[in-house]
Amino acid sequence: MIRRDAGDHFLLITQHDHALLAGQLARRIGNERFATPSAREAVIDAIAQHDCGWPLHDDAPTLNKDGLPLHVFESPVPLATRVWGASVTGAMARGDYQGLLVSLHVFGLSAIYLAHAAEPSRPDVFEMNKFQHRQIEIEDTLRQRLGLNTQAPLHLGLARPGTSPADDQLLYNFRLLTLMDRISLALCCGKDLFPTVNDVYTRPPQPGDQPVPLSLTMPNPATMQINPWPFDRPQLNMTIPARRLPRTPFPSTESFQSAYTTAPIEQLMLTVQTAS
16 A cells, blocks of 8 residues: 555555556657567566555555554565565466566565565564575576576576576566656655665666666656657556545554545546656
8 A cells, every 4th residue: 555645635556556556657658769678468468567555455445553554665475575575476376477577566665675685583584585495496497497597696586687588678677667666656655655766677788788767756646758759659547546545643553444445536647758
């Protein structure tokens, strides 16, 4: 669940709707500078489904310690690993390539947690380590099915540029997933969460190719300007469903869930445009 500030209210957006928005963006990738991903439909599908496990929580959302709707960035480890694992399972049911991309995505999220968590508990670290080992097993199986090299050295499931054309394409496609995820997250939150994204390539990378830093600037909470521009038209206008609730603590999870399920759905207008 994304908790977006809206004056004296919150706008609540589900994680799966955020991912579907990322998929809409992914369908427009490609221009004279940025290559269209190969296995295009599978890549778009993976991006759109990368949070498909989140309805396990968002269909009956919970509160944080302050009685506010739990924001995705506040998710406790048991919840995170549960929905991440379900997202991988859901993506695998749609195809091996989708499953591999989503597993790589959640594996990367688990690594970010372990690198940046402030004094994580031993049970949380153990849970994350178990989760990572499971994803390594899944990724190895999927790499075999897809005919990818299972002996190549990998970092967080990805091979160095130049390992093979298929691995170069996988790296390119995965970085696009990360970019679409971050654009959509920032738009849904209405905040400059990722002013710069440094790890995107403009094509499947070869040895010596360097990622291109992208600037993501939000002149207002509903608009993002991007440079360099990765899409096939100069402006994209989109909507995403959201529920508006008062910006106040709730006395119980039950009262919050009742208010959430009865709140009318409104469409939040969002725009992405070229900064050049």
